[in-house]
Amino acid sequence: MEEDNKYENLESIYTNIDNYNNLPRVQERSCLDTEVQKRGCEAASEGRQACSGKPAAVCLGLLCVLLLAVIIGLWIKHDAGRDQLQSSYDNMTKERDQLQSSYDNMTKERDQLLDINNNLTLERDQLQSSYDDLTMERDAFQQKLELLTGERNQLQRDYDNMTKERDQLQSSYDNMTKERDQLQSSYDNMTKERDQLLDINNNLTLERDQLQSSYDNLTMERDAIQQKLEMCFKGWRKFGSSYYYFSNGRKNWAESRQYCREMGADLLIINSREEQEFIKEVNIDAWIGLSDAQTEGIWKWVDGSPLTTVYWSTGEPNGAHKDEDCAVNEVVSLSTWNDIPCSSEAGWICEL
Template identity: 90%
Template structure:
């Protein structure tokens, strides 16, 4: 009995020792795992910081390039537009057509270039367009309410340069305004279906067709 007891005790001691060794190994592996997780988290944080720095530098580079390129592009575009009917006056750009269209078609042509039919805001602007000898639509109409003339941006007519006796509605549906080449190059009301030249205006350099 004593011998069997000693054998059992020895087996128990060995198993206890193995258990302790396994527990120690487990604890070491857990510690190593936690260390690796910490390293991974630190590397992830560093990567994200580097990515953020890279993104910021990329944005700064693009902003600098834009500042350098935009003035050059604007000059190039304006020079190109000068050969395609565009002229600059004050803070606006003007397109003087060579063809003839009705008022609605003329406005559509302007809008496709990011512009609109001309809005005249000053005597200086009126004098400027008088230099160009074309019979042209401007962005003025009373088609919405007879006798209430408005510009294409919805603003009311305040400064007028009508030809003497105009607008007179001499013919039915004379709801659109043209700038004449006769009678001191002032305005006349015409049927919107009449075909004439046109003048587009944009406050930024528009893309030419």
Template identity: 50%
Template structure:
């Protein structure tokens, strides 16, 4: 009996060891299983989080798509408005073409829809400002033309009115040739009472005009607005300006007997100095402005 027990004892000890080893392996497997379960749970959790993130991204994508569609619609509306403005400004076709070229060049540099929207706004704003500028320019030109027209109409009315009163028009001035005779001072006074003065002859053309007009009246000799009564030999016009070019007759002026005033002989288109107290017809002049 003892012998058999002793024989079984090693087997029993081996079984115990094998059992312990199996128990250790079992425990290791259980630990590994628990770790795998934990990892599995972590992966499940991470998967759920990724699913949530994915869903959020899908939602955000849909919102972005909606915003994109809204921007596209708004851009199309702006394009329609732009085309309407272009249709209404035929007279600015050249400027419009330049703006379209600029818009196309800028479009190639920007693919972002927001940038394109800003570009459309800039093009429209530039077109509006240019249209406003052109409109203001045309308005100013129209106002200027209207003022010029009114001025010309006023001049025509003045010409008609003065012609009816015996005044003749020549190069922005009206001329009146008297029918009666007065001395130089009274002749000048007559002119001044009518907003004029004795004529000042500033050019060869004016001299010829007066010679032709006055010369048509037989035997006329007329006072003009030239005198040296303040300083002998220094001839001045009635506006105080000095004589530059004179059309004196032969030997004139000769100052025979204090001849300080000037009369005009249309027959020979010459001037003569004469006493201011003498009586002649006279020529008045006033501006047509």
């Protein structure tokens, strides 16, 4: 708007200048001549009033000459100023025309810019609407992006964990593959062994059947022999899996052992506390199969086994008398063993 007001003011100035320049030059000169004449008449009237006669005429002539010189000077000055104004007017006319042309061009440009501005305003409104829609879509996508980012991070963690598990499983798979191969080899070997064992088992089954038959026959024979033994072992007592014979007479250690051996047995060997308690209940002093006759101080049973469990009386064995190399079980308490000379006489206990 300021630009339009500026152009309107310039146009008004140029219009006034045109109206001034369009006045006829004759009118300008007639006005100038009239003014000069008016001034000359006024001067002449004044001269007539001031002087009369010839001196007055001379003065009047001088005044006229002077006045004419002044008028000529003013005229020359006026022409010079007019030429300058005319030159300025021409220059300003050109500038006005240029400005008018610029104004017209700028008016067209303004109109074009107004049209462009209107179009841009519509486009701006459309773009603003699109921008608002896109902003809403952006916010929605931003929320979706955040959700997807969280899901992606979770999936990344799951992927890392699954990668570790996969590597562990791969390692386990490789180990299991090796184990499988080893097991396959073992299986093949065991299959061969199984086939061999099946053959052996078949053979053993035949042998088992034969042995079962033999066992049944032996069982029948054992039962028959058991009946015969019970008939033979009258006076023997059974404890656990063994039979025990408790003598009524008295003999030395060697004779007692010989007696037992003639019956297919030997002097008693005590292997447990229960067995020691069993013979204590019989309540007799009797030889047992324990001696250090071969090496003094090293007691052994008659089967050659070393002594491990002992039931010596307090202070025994002490070797108080010469050649106390044989052991006797005395009826006093649980710990009743005593060492006495093998030539002494005592009862005896045989074990079968």
